[in-house]
Amino acid sequence: MTNWIPDLTGSGPLYQRLADSIEADIDRGVIGAGAKLPPQRDLAYDIGATVGTVGRAYQLLRERGLVSGEVGRGTYVLSQNIGVTKPEAPDASVEGTRYVDAPKGKLRFDSTAAPDIGQGAVVADVLSRTAQDHPHEISSYTRDFPDRWYEAGARWLSRNAFRPTIDTIVPTLGTHAAVMAAIAALTTPGDYVAFEHLTYSQISRSAGxxxxxxxxxxxGDEGLGPAGLERVCAQKHPKMIFLIPTAQ
Structure with a gap:
């Protein structure tokens, strides 16, 4: 490689920052699969470090499964492609911004629109009565959450002998906002949050x-692959994993 200098800003041991920087550039495609990393002595000179520091960084990258090293040949970036192909979007009729119909014999995973089996009329009636009875709530931002909302949330989440207390219920403006609030609260910038290949892509994009x-x-056919999860955990050490078991 030529004209490549890693970004070593941040905190922590230099060898770890170097490994993280190389990993980030691999993830972004700056360093492609099959690329040869600079010789340890050359990179050590370029960043003003010892050869031992670069060697520890390269070893850490090998432990993460990102590179392979061969004596006399150098250190090369391994391919991270596991053979997942992006399906072509099928033709479909569209109503507004959402797809209406799925192709025969298939399910849609590129739309959150549910097929109308009669719920449209029910929702329309409920919204109409809500607008008549609570016009101010419809036309104004919500400033406070009534106790009945918390109680409704506790009832909805109750299963068998489990029933959450209302002080553990957190109203949000939609599922997307709830998931992102959890990710933001439990992780910090730079942390890894793992996703299945078939997932709610808007969450993974928002996390980025x-x-x-x-x-x-x-x-695979049975959902998340344990071997794949073990590999990602060994390489990336994710703080969270986002799963949609009902979609698998």
């Missing part, structure tokens, strides 16, 4: 926008 790194875990 707030500085989290979203590695993918290989999935």
């Amino acid at each position: 926008l707030i500085g989290r790194r979203p590695p993918r875990v290989a999935s």
Whole structure:
């Protein structure tokens, strides 16, 4: 490689910052699969470090499964492609911004629109009565959450002998906001949050926008692959994993 200098800003041991910087550039495609990393002595000179520091960084990258080293040949970036192909979007009729119909014999995973089996009329009636009875709530931002909302949430989450207390219920403006609030609260920028390949892509994109790194875990016919999860955990040490078991 030529004209490549790693970004070593941040805190922590230099060898770890060097390994993290190389890993980040691999993830972004700055360093492609098959690329040869600079010789340890050359990189040590370029960043003003010892050869031992670079050697520890390269060893850490090998432990993460990102590179392979061969005596006399150098250190090379391994391919991270596990053979997942992106399906072509099928033709479909569209109503507004959402797909209406799925192709025959298939399910849609590129839309959150549910097929209308009569709920449209029910929702329309409920919204109409809500607008008549609570016009101010419809036309104004919610400033406070009534106790009945918390009680409704506790009832909805209750299963068998489990029933959450209302002080553990947190109203949010939609599922997306709830998931992102959990990710933001439990991780910090730079942390990894793992995702299945077949997932709610808007969450993985949003996680990236707030500085989290979203590695993918290989999935098969039975859902998440334990071997793939073990590999990602060994390489990335994710703080969280986002799963949609009902979609698998």
